[in-house]
Amino acid sequence: MPKIRVIVVDDSALMRSLLKEVIDTAPDMECIAAAPDPIIAREMIRELNPDVITLDVEMPKMDGLDFLSRLMRLKPTPVLMISSLTEHGSEVALRALELGAVDIIPKPKLDIAQGIQNYADEIREKIRMASKAKVRALAKEHVASPSHSADAVLPKSVRPLMKSEKLIIVGASTGGTEALKEFLLPMPPDAPAILIAQHMPEMFTKSFANRLDSLCRITVKEAEHGERVLPGHAYIAPGHSHLVLGVSGANYVCQLSQAPPVNRHRPSVDVLFRSAANVAGRNAVGVILTGMGKDGAAGMLEMRQAGAYNFAQDEASCVVFGMPKEAIAQGGANEVVPLKDMTQKVLAWLAANGGRALRI
Template identity: 45%
Template structure:
């Protein structure tokens, strides 16, 4: 008999607790072990039974969700999904929560009615199941390396290719990707070619995420808009709910941001970005697929590789979820498998 995933819900909305609690309880793979109105009650309950996944609101009276999350991540880390409002303050707090160790965000409906919640129930349940498979990466991953370790990483990253040049870098990621991107973008120089990024994230959160990345990176990081000239030293993050592609016009590259149906169950989709890069510039690009659930990006990365692009995947040890990299490797789409540390070194060496 398969062990059910133990889920705890913390939200000050009675409608959310009742309706979302019913959805979670009805799924045969899940067991709702508590639905609490604030973190104080949740902490008492967690002393008796520890959840596999915590679904956590951010903006609550008393102890807010962000403070609670940071306390948990210091004492006993576990997969946490953020349940957030679509306000700008909610988006910024949610991005801070991702930086503190949460693995996923889902957006509360604009109206917290039962009908609205039922419409997003499938996404909520899938987010919980994905989070249950996540590995919480220890903080030492982002710590400073000693000189010997830095030299080892530099040697390994340098030996993968005979050149370190590209017109464009593309990155695709999902669960755990916000921490991976923060790690990478905080370390790369402003001399890199343009970077196009798809991070699976709901609409209204990607702008706040781009603002945070811009603050910590030497590069200029923005939420991508349609028809932007792609410049060296700039990173373009696909907006939630829209697809990002790249188009070559003469000698220049431009962003193309469009609506459309989900591809590989996602919008934005990594496959959509990677396929456009394979079609438009082929071997002049390098592709990186990072931590994430599912197989989005594998087929697009193979298309890039078949057009001569050098392709990379994050290794299992440093991934929160080794789903997307594993599928790309299985498909034969990956030239090199690197740790997150090695990927940051490799990226830092690439020049336009």
């Protein structure tokens, strides 16, 4: 099988050397070139046609985001952004995802050599994932963590509360930042409450929520422990915690848990979906979007068994058809829907099944 061919673009000679070593020690990939700036990288990419590019954000001669924008317009290629996990950097990284980057690799702040080695398995896994991702021309947690099931966070139950309030429960991973934006933008201000588990480093989730909040008609925020779940609001799981749907009196509430990662992720989609099965039952609508792996498949089946109605994103519109594919295979999805139709399909189903008529 041919090796995954990677070009590293970073103005730091140390980073180029470290990333090349991480890549070249894997038997299924090789660093075919390393460039100190986008101008040199442009010629390398044109000549060598790599499978994946790792790209720094702040570089001389041309900003990484500017280069990414041009690349995705002229020669769409899977790109992994290298970003320091700072508040400013997180905003830049989110912009990179909007421009078409497949994912983000955190750049260590201190002891770069050791930090890169600590992330080596994750870097290699993200390169493998990126090599399989579908990228389109631009138009307008640690992998080594032990794998647990949702049992590590909360027990399974199929005795939901007797309530009539509807909820939308969403899971996503690779490619999910843009998929979530497309899903949430058409939501009307009086939409049912939406709870979201998106695989994302903890320093990015608050900035991601703030960005969506500035674009959407609904309120989008990072979930807080114990807060009431309200219509017209979307709650995004913080990158450091599982998001669990709970209840306090007659109200749904957000609960956060730092229990072990599930399916190597915290937040885990399986955990959120199971909590919706436990608490909301038939009052929940499940949505699973683009992502690598199987997180969410078992939880979506539990939701369906508890009476929820579930939608999975179709293969053609996914960046990575992993999570939806597994959910469909396990029988958790009632419908398979293109991303462009997802919001309308969900709202139409809610209107026809006990929810208020909502207009996009």
